[in-house]
Amino acid sequence: MPRQSDSSRLASSGSADHVRRSTLPGGLRVVTEFVPSVRSASVGVWVGVGSRDEGQSVAGAAHFLEHLLFKSTPTRSAVQIAQAVDAVGGELNAFTSREHTCYYAHVLDSDLALAVDLVADVVLRGRCAAEDVEVERDVVLEEIAMRDDDPEDTLGDVFLSAMFGQHPVGRPVIGSVESISTMTRTQLHSFHLRRYTPERMVVAVAGNVDHDEVVALVREHFGPRLSKGREPVAPRKGTGRVPGRPGVELVDRDGEQTHVFLGVRTPGRHWNHRWALSVLNSALGGGLSSRLFQQIRESRGLAYSVYSSVDTFSDSGALSVYAACLPERFGEVTQVASDVLAEVARDGITEAECRIAKGSLRGGLVLGLEDSGSRMHRIGRSELNFGTHRSIDDTLELIDAVSLEEVNAVAKQLLNRPYGAAVLGPHRSKRSLPRALRSIAG
Structure with missing residues (x-):
């Protein structure tokens, strides 16, 4: 070998x-x-x-x-x-x-x-x-x-x-x-x-x-x-700000459930506060103890599937919340979700939530790199996206260095931005969407 x-x-x-x-x-x-x-x-x-x-x-x-x-x-x-x-x-x-x-x-x-x-x-x-x-x-x-x-x-x-x-x-x-x-x-x-x-x-x-x-x-x-005279293409920086505002899209489809994505734009992957954004995402809807999961599923039983996620590109990104529920519960689900987002935008997350979220990120990072395939994906993406390579220990230190104050500053900055949304379910027009959704998005 x-x-x-x-x-x-x-x-x-x-x-x-x-x-x-x-x-x-x-x-x-x-x-x-x-x-x-x-x-x-x-x-x-x-x-x-x-x-x-x-x-x-x-x-x-x-x-x-x-x-x-x-x-x-x-x-x-x-x-x-x-x-x-x-x-x-x-x-x-x-x-x-x-x-x-x-x-x-x-x-x-x-x-x-x-x-x-x-x-x-x-x-x-x-x-x-x-x-x-x-x-x-x-x-x-x-x-x-x-x-x-x-x-x-x-x-x-x-x-x-x-x-x-x-x-x-x-x-x-x-x-x-x-x-x-x-x-x-x-x-x-x-x-x-x-x-x-x-x-x-x-x-x-x-x-x-x-x-x-x-x-x-x-x-x-x-x-x-392999011919001489060309240098590697530098990591993609994107083209600048995304024009316009997020909107609301509706897919009218009969079914047993209504599905919704709701979110805000974020800066891209080169943002200095991207690790604080990851902590915020984990605390919002990244695990069983997250605030959205506890409020929508555990406390009220309104949905089986509810989570938040982050999509990041070179120059932009999106922090989103997803839920799927019975159509008659859609109004209450969107009301609870919008209340949670407004509360975190106003008051931030707690010290305990920050600690748990950081621990979840650390564990997920290390456990996700236990095979050669995941390691290959990590170094390939790192080379294309950043042109540099950071050790796992260095990455864990960056997560540890995120403070509660930084996370809450990111929450205040991002969660007060205009929201966009997408809905799929038996809803004939945007006017039929719940008031809580129409008031926060579009």
């Missing part, structure tokens, strides 16, 4: 322990994390391109392309790709977000070379064949239909549209039936050639791996794409 010597590890000041980074010609970055306690390796090729980089005429192209590249390469068919990873008991998959796309494999450490080969083959040499476009078009349309059948997934997209309007992050990653139905092979192939360039890419590998071996494998499989 590969081993990494102590002398090759980076110090924790400004970087993460066991994390090493190299930049190859053409701006391609290779980041590895040595995890000696595992027998696995996780390989990810991260491309700094997502749905916010699309024009409206090709909405959903990044996600469509992610599907398409797995269909065939010059040396492998889709069946051969699947057989290669199944033969070693591994996993090969991908996902697309608003700001990046990731193709990844999870294998035994002894199969590292195969994983790098497979992922590089798909990302760099996926053929975008015309016949594959038509097959995968139907698959993506089925995925849209599946999304539409899930109220929570549907409403998540509708909510971001209500929050950000025509801003690119307000568009669904998956695109629309109209855009997917009319997208051409030429458009997808062009998107691939223009966007998937080495300076926008990060190869992140975590597990029982050696950095120098990984770099050698990457050079072997990315070699033809």
Whole structure:
């Protein structure tokens, strides 16, 4: 099994322990994390391109392309790709977000070379064949239909549209039936050639791996794409303030429940107070002891599912509350939620709530990094989003350093902003929505 010597590890000041980074010609970055306690390796090729980089005429192209590249390469068919990873008991998959796309494999450490080969083959040499476009078009349309059948997934997209309007992050990653139905092979192939360039890419590998071996494998499989004269693309900073105000979107649909997202805009991921925002989110609706969960579910039994969450992008974000309840309880649920938000905006959270929220974040961070896959995702995102790597201990110190005063200042700043909302349920018009919701949002 590969081993990494102590002398090759980076110090924790400004970087993460066991994390090493190299930049190859053409701006391609290779980041590895040595995890000696595992027998696995996780390989990810991260491309700094997502749905916010699309024009409206090709909405959903990044996600469509992610599907398409797995269909065939010059040396492998889709069946051969699947057989290669199944033969070693591994996993090969991908996902697309608003700001990046990731193709990844999870294998035994002894199969590292195969994983790098497979992922590089798909990302760099996926053929975008015309016949594959038509097959995968139907698959993506089925995925849209599946999304539409899930109220929570549907409403998540509708909510971001209500929050950000025509801003690119307000568009669904998956695109629309109209855009997917009319997208051409030429458009997808062009998107691939223009966007998937080495300076926008990060190869992140975590597990029982050696950095120098990984770099050698990457050079072997990315070699033809590695040309001199290009620097890595800097972490995305965004385009500035989002224009307009959040609104209210309604999806009138018969069903047993009403689903609602309610929230405010936040600064993006580079905000100095992002850890205080995480603590606030945890105290509001991040766990069983959170204020929204206790008030809406435990004390009153008004809903089964209720939580808060934070979506962060380079230049913007959203702090949101979600609940699903019987339509006749919708008014009371929104009243309680708006009362909780108003109370926290006015008085803040308590010392006990702050302590519990920080403990929840610390535990969630450490427990969520117990496998090589989660470690690979952490270093890949960190390289794309920030261009730096912080040790887990340093991150825990940042959480510990958040004060009650900082959290409450963030609550006062954000929860007094204009609210946006999205509702899905048997409600014929916005005028029929509860007064508590109409008074706080739109």
